[in-house]
Amino acid sequence: MLKVLIPVDDSRNSQIAVKQVIKEFMNNTAMEIHLLNVQPPFSRDIARYFSSKSLHDYHRDQAAKALGPAKQMLEGFGIPYSVHAQVGEKAKVITDTAHRLRCDHIVMSTARKNSLTRWVETSVTNRVLELTPVPVEVIAGDAVSKWERYGIPAGIGALLALMLSAAD
Numbered sequence: 001m002l003k004v005l006i007p008v009d010d011s012r013n014s015q016i017a018v019k020q021v022i023k024e025f026m027n028n029t030a031m032e033i034h035l036l037n038v039q040p041p042f043s044r045d046i047a048r049y050f051s052s053k054s055l056h057d058y059h060r061d062q063a064a065k066a067l068g069p070a071k072q073m074l075e076g077f078g079i080p081y082s083v084h085a086q087v088g089e090k091a092k093v094i095t096d097t098a099h100r101l102r103c104d105h106i107v108m109s110t111a112r113k114n115s116l117t118r119w120v121e122t123s124v125t126n127r128v129l130e131l132t133p134v135p136v137e138v139i140a141g142d143a144v145s146k147w148e149r150y151g152i153p154a155g156i157g158a159l160l161a162l163m164l165s166a167a168d
Contacts (some may be wrong), residue, residue, distance in 0.1 A: 003032045005093045005103040005134075007124075013139075017109035018070045022137050025079055033081040034069050034101055037063040038093045059087050091127030098134045106132065109139040127139040 006021055018035075039059040041047075046100050047055060063085035074081045086093050105118050110125040129136055150157045 001030050001032050002028065003034065003101060003103040004068070005034045005036055005094070005098045005106045007036050007038065007090070007099065007106070008067055008070045009037065009127075010113075013111055014066075014107040015069055015073065015109075017107045017139050018073050020109075020137070021107050022073065022077055022079065025077070033074065033079065034084060034092060034103065035067055035074075035081055035096050036084045036086070038090045039063055039065045039087045040090070041087050044094075060085065067105055084147070090124045091131055094124070094128050095132040095134070095138075098132055103134055105135040105137055107137045107139065 004021055004024075006014070006017050008018070021031075021033060021035075026032070039062055042050075042055060050058075067083055067085070071081070071083065084097060086097070095107065097103075106128065108125055108128065110123070125138055129138075
């Protein structure tokens with residue numbers, strides 16, 4: 001039986017990954033599907049003002065919101081799945097969970113970004129690819145916003161121009 005891990009967040013792109021797995025499931029019903037949502041931890045400075053129960057409840061609620069659309073899509077096709085929600089650094093938790101569950105592959109979707117944006121931003125997908133020996137299927141998602149597509153390169157260009165003018 002093929003074990004598949006799908007990291008899911010509240011983005012439209014993660015729904016694209018779920019749709020891809022649904023297509024694969026239609027061709028091979030011998031699949032065990034695991035949905036995983038990873039919530040970022042609060043810093044110690046913030047966490048100290050709340051009880052551990054309040055933090056746990058908040059993370060649980062946020063995970064339920066993020067997992068809702070993926071669960072609904074799988075249930076709509078009558079596809080069985082397991083749900084996992086954890087708190088931690090996303091890429092590390094994804095790779096650790098894939099290893100712990102002995103997954104055969106991870107299916108992720110990522111936004112379409114230009115090379116400069118990918119170079120500047122931290123990418124969970126790139127980090128997962130670095131950390132895991134498990135094969136990762138990366139599905140191209142939606143294009144990034146105009147701000148990310150043009151704003152970041154323009155900002156970097158302006159910064160470089162300012163640095164060059166200051167050096168003269």
